[in-house]
Amino acid sequence: MGEFHYVRTPMAEWDAELAKIKASGIDIVATYLMWNYHEEVEGRFDWSGDRNLRAFVEAAGRHGLKVFLRLGPWVHAEVRYGGIPDWAVRSMPTRGDDPVYLRHVERFWHEAQKQVQGLLWRDGGPVIGVQIENEYNLRGPGQGASHIATLKALAVQLGFDVPLYTVTGWDATVYPHREVMPVFGGYPDEPWGKSTGKLPPKETYAFRFGSRVSGDLGAQTRGGRTGDADGDIAHTPFLGAEYGGGIPTMYRRRPVMQPDDIAAMLPVQLGSGVNLYGYYMYHGGRNAIGRTTLQEQTAIGGYNDLPIIDYDFQAPFGQYGMANAVLPAIRPFHLFLQEWGTKLAPMAVRRPDRVPTGPDDLTTPRFSVRSDGDRAFLFYNSHIRQYPAAMQRSVRFVVDLPSGPVTFPATPIDIPADRYFIWPIDMALGATDARLAWATAQPLTTIATPAGHVTVLHAVPGIPVSLAVRAAAVRARGARIDRAGDVFTVEELKPGTNAMIDIIDTRGRRERVLILTQEQARRISKVTVAGTDRLVMTEDEIAPTPNGMHLVSRGDPRFTFAMLPAATVVKGTLPLRAAGQDGVFTRYTTTAPTRTYRVTMKPLRPAGVASPVQIGGPAKAAVEPYPESFTTAAAWTLTVPPAGPAAIEDRRLVIRWAGDIGRLFVGTDLIDDRYFDGRSWQVNLRRFDGRLGQPLTLSILPLRKDAPIYLDEAAIARRGDADQVASLDSVQVETDYGLDVSF
Structure with a gap:
């Protein structure tokens, strides 16, 4: 799930941006309803233009995206008064059961519900859930869990009848059990913090066992007691809503994220049990200027200062929709989840015998296993923002499963610092009865080709690829293959677009396994074009269109992309040239007329x-x-x-x-x-x-x-x-x- 605020991007760009978001591997778009954008003047509602919620939800549906509405009424979102209009803040108590406040909330939500009428999941529409309030930990008369219960009842009464109702689960949150579910998050730095120095190692990079609540995520209020979320683990799924796709630049703290700072969080959170990885933000934007600026600022009592307009957030797609450097680093995990997510979801988290003593333990290896019977995935991380973790030498993992321990790899390996990955154990290979017993390469995706079905994995830099396959026969050019019974161990295979392993199962059925480099995997998108799923390898931004795909090359008139499987006829708005084979991919290039401008x-x-x-x-x-x-x-x-x-x-x-x-x-x-x-x-x-x-x-x-x-x-x-x-x-x-x- 990726957060994209419709009011912070021009309506004319929604379709193009949603297409790119979908092509990058997102399934659900979350968006805040910022009350002060829609009722800046009391009683005058504006759902037109960039504020057209209905048009946005319809556009998301057209692109095959589900929608999660974060209703508030207080949303934070680094927006003025957390989204509550000035006239309300001035004239009544907010964020509690004050009857005047609730009357205005009811009027706003009634108008919002009319915007999405007929677009809810029950109606065949894309809206699958709503979030109530945000970062709520207030306790007192008319507050606390009873206020969340009041808001949920009001939402249901007004017609927000959806499968999922959530609240944010951090910073001592309070909510009515069995009425709403907590969602979680974590960030690689704290721009809302007060420190003018480097922060200690963040727990965001440490696997969680027994708790889902990350540290301070920046709630503007303090509950003063333990919240409700951890006590509800047995009754709720582990859902995320605010794992940083970047971070905002605030006045007093201005950290700059590197791609690994964001991407390393994925195997950690998935290995801790997360079954919905929710990014905040996934697409940046900009604040409008109305009767006031709509930024959060300390001059009006806000906790933070942010730019008046800029809300780029260093997100995978920035304020203007340009893909930032983090996108290629996270996209392989999206492909993994889309292919194997249904297998991963029921898998329980297994704690290693030895775990780090705390976030600042940089020597003990950080990993976990999720398993369901003999099937499992191993999750590993040694990237901690601004801190060098120790290299792990002569590593072999031993995972105890019902049928017995699995020890791998066959030869001990060194794992360099700053590595993070997901490795499979006992993974099915296509429609065959062959199994990938284990691999030191990360599953990426699968694809049907005229030459057969292909399971694609990618290497981890600095770690030699090796894998064990249970099958009748295994062949791989340029690799060393050892056999012990029905287990074939493949080593010394050089990753690349030609690194293909042919596997025959006990009934003569064939599966192929392709091992790409990490660099190649980070250029892969899986899109449906011309009715066929294809892997497209390119450094350009990509979005599917009704007849093919649209590419954007930033600052370079040259385009190059490679496809698997290839298409019979490929045409372009620029003259395309077939550049031959890149391993099993077919490559195309073209160059646009160069245009330069002098300032x-x-x-x-x-x-x-x-x-x-x-x-x-x-x-x-x-x-x-x-x-x-x-x-x-x-x-x-x-x-x-x-x-x-x-x-x-x-x-x-x-x-x-x-x-x-x-x-x-x-x-x-x-x-x-x-x-x-x-x-x-x-x-x-x-x-x-x-x-x-x-x-x-x-x-x-x-x-x-x-x-x-x-x-x-x-x-x-x-x-x-x-x-x-x-x-x-x-x-x-x-x-x-x-x-x-x-x-």
Whole structure:
């Protein structure tokens, strides 16, 4: 499940973005209903344009996605007052059974229910569940579990009749048992935290045995007691809703995620028993500006400061829909779950004999097993953000199963640091009676081809591939194969698009096993095009279309993709060239006409001396400077040429800069903003092409060396050693190219 906020992305882009989300392996889209977006003025509801909930749910259904509505009424979402409108916050108690508050909640939910009428699961629609409130741990008169019960009863009364009702299960949450189910999460850093230094190793990277509740996920209230979720383990499935697909950049903490920081969480949480991996966020977005800015900020009592507009979240798909570097790292796990999830779901978690003493134990191996009878998967992780774990030397695993212990691999191996994977034990191979007894390669997916059915696995860098197969015969070119009875051990196979193993079962049926490299696996998508499932290997963004697929190449006019199985006829909106075989894949290439654009950059005003960053707000930590502070911002005028008639996907303004806060204006209208964290700032221009006849203004508030904020080491190096910095290093336009392929 991946979170995608419809109100934070233009309606015109929903179909394209949902298609990419589906193609990346997501099954369910979750979305918050932000009350203040729909009833900013009391009694005036707006469900039009980018706020059209019904159109969004219908679009998700068209793309084969189920929908989970997170109703609130308080949602957090790093939005002003947690989504509750200003007029409500000013005039009544909220988040409790106050009758005035409940009357307004009922009116809002009644309007929301009309938007999804006929689209619920019972009606054949995509909406399978609703979440009540968020991060709720308030106790007192009219609060606590009874308030959640009140809200659920109200939702049911209004017609939200769905299979699943959930609440968030962390930070001492309270809820009525057997009425709602807790959902869980975890993040690789805490941008809402107060520390200006590197955090201790996060428990997000440690397997969970006996508890589902992660540490502080940033609830803005404190319950003060143990919550209800762990006491409900025997009665509820282990569902996730907020495992970080990235993290937001908040004013006082600005950590930058690496792909492994996010991807390593998947085998840990799945190996801890999670049966619904829910990302927050999966697709970034932007806040609208209405009567107020809709950002969360300490100036109005919020716990955090965030940019006015930017909500990129470092998510797999960012604010403008561009795939971030984390997407290829997580997609192989999505393919695994789509193929073997129904086998994994009933498997129980097995705790190893020896486990780490705590999150800061970096020497004890971290792994778990989930099994159902003799079938099992082993989950392993040695990646901990910002901390080097120990290499594990001369490793063999021993897993006790009903039919006896399984010891593998055949030859001891060294497992380097920063590795994470899922390995199979006693896994079926296609429709044969052959079994994969074990493998030191991760299952990826399966695919039917004219040459036979193929099970695809991928190697783990630095670990030699070996596997044991129970079958009548096994053949593999370039590998060493040893046989003991009906068990064939395959070693010394070099992973790649040619690393094929042929397996014959006891009835003469054939299965093929392909072992890719991890790099190749991270470029694989499985999409249905022209009525046939195909594996598409490409570095480009991919989304299926009614007649084929759409590819986006960011900043490079060249396209290359490979398919298995190949299609008889392949056509493109650019002239495609068959580039021959890449192992068992067929490769195609093409190049779009190159379009370049030059930005004119002119200084407008120099930076003044920035005032010291103040400490304050509920967190008693660094707070975003007040608007008057921006009189010290440096500014430049940027002139961007129009796109012209060229058929291109989009253009991106790539800004390399250093400072505290950057803001980009058309005239006096703010169109984007960013807190400096060391990364380049990218602004897609298609949304603003109609306004580029006038210059843009870029302002950069200076960042003081003594600012009490957290930056990663790379950002500190970019900042330099001066007392303050407000520099614009370069501004470029990069062109993104699109290609439609039909079959």
